[in-house]
Amino acid sequence: MGSHRRLAPSGFDRGITALCALSAAALGAVPAATSAVAAPHDDTRAEVDRLYTEAEKAAEAFNQADERADALREQVGDAQDRIARQQERINSMREALGSLAGAQYRSGGLDPTVALLFSEDPRDYLDKAATLDRISARQAGQLDDLQDAMRELAQERAEATRKLVELEKSRRAVASHKRTVERKLARARHLLNSLPDAERDAYDRASRSGRADLPGLSEAAPASGRAAAAVAAARSALGRPYVWGANGPGGFDCSGLMQWSYAQAGVAIPRTSGDQRYAGRQVPLSEAQPGDLVVYRSDASHVGMYVGDGQVIHAPYPGAPVRYDPVGMMPIASVTRV
Known part of the structure; x- marks a missing residue:
């Protein structure tokens, strides 16, 4: 991640500036020597500032990826539950349709005209036949609707799973970046801790001072x-x-x-x-x-x-x-x- 350009001096900027001033005063050397010592402190200021900024950005990116992954896991689980419930409904309808189909097969082997001729009550036969047709058509329509919904949910699950895989990859990348920045931060802290007590105290005081223009x-x-x-x-x-x-x-x-x-x-x-x-x-x-x-x-x-x-x-x-x-x-x- 690139470092962010600051709009105003941070606490780290002021702290390192104080360190440079203290170093120059302690040395009491010629200007050339003071410049030679100030340059490393300038480098430290820029490096520490950059590392802390990158570290915070990485942490927030990690948090966001983690939150998105958790939300997506819940969505995938909900989709799978919906698919399971609809599959049960489809299975129940298939059983019902299978029973109707068996009944039709057992009674419908004859041509409908012949069956009507041999029926003891032609009117009752026609009523039952019409009702059976309506039931079959309605249930077939329901099955089509459920199959369409199942296909849509399957696509939703596949898409959610794909997104989850991508987010897991993103989380691993962010975690890897986090470890890298932590190593850099450890080096920066080691550098600051190696400073004399007076300079480190001055840095801490300066890093906790606010801007005067607020x-x-x-x-x-x-x-x-x-x-x-x-x-x-x-x-x-x-x-x-x-x-x-x-x-x-x-x-x-x-x-x-x-x-x-x-x-x-x-x-x-x-x-x-x-x-x-x-x-x-x-x-x-x-x-x-x-x-x-x-x-x-x-x-x-x-x-x-x-x-x-x-x-x-x-x-x-x-x-x-x-x-x-x-x-x-x-x-x-x-x-x-x-």
């Missing part, structure tokens, strides 16, 4: 009782780890935390951040209230929950626990009130 946001009451319950659930998850594709309770990815928090409030919302963006009414950031979903980046690849006083609770990225961060920690795409 409107002032003060403490506000939740928009509803369910929003308040969702905020309480999100607060209870503070400190739990970021886990790929997880929606609690032991670990979460960003959208999994939002889905789990609202589930504790008795509200079902979609699984992925892209779908959560449209899970309610969008409001301006300046009107954000606790419980609102804050969706980040133009591709909606990250989401957090606004909790008031300019803060969100979110599952940041692999290696970082569920925590508070400034609402302006990265470019905001939208704010959704569930």
Whole structure:
């Protein structure tokens, strides 16, 4: 996946910039030496930023593929149940038609005109014959209808099965990509952990600072009782780890935390951040209230929950626990009130 062009500096951008400044100050060397040290930090900034962005996109793609596959499995199961029920009906009709055919064969071996001549009650014979014809025609029509429906359902099952196979392939590909990105993230974390404590602390402080150009946001009451319950659930998850594709309770990815928090409030919302963006009414950031979903980046690849006083609770990225961060920690795409 290609990396997304940022609209504004992320926490990672600011953190690495701080690291570069600290490194230059610590070295106290000539400008040439400072430039030589700054370049690797610039590379680290770009690599870490790219890896975290790709990782989040991969996680959301994995979640979406998983959700679609589960829905399709249910559709395939429903189609198979319908086919089985219709097959039973067809079998019952065939038995009934077979009985009628046997009766016709036993009584219809003679030419109808001859049978009429030998009938003790010609009128009764004609009535029975007409009724038998009507029953046969009606049941034959029903059988044709059921056979048509069975063919349609068989096609539906074949199509659903084909889609399921494709989705399983897609899930495997996404899972493979996920493992690749996790390896890259491990290398990036190793690189950051190898920095001196002072530089690493400065990076962490800078990565959790918000943008200065955001409107002032003060403490506000939740928009509803369910929003308040969702905020309480999100607060209870503070400190739990970021886990790929997880929606609690032991670990979460960003959208999994939002889905789990609202589930504790008795509200079902979609699984992925892209779908959560449209899970309610969008409001301006300046009107954000606790419980609102804050969706980040133009591709909606990250989401957090606004909790008031300019803060969100979110599952940041692999290696970082569920925590508070400034609402302006990265470019905001939208704010959704569930």
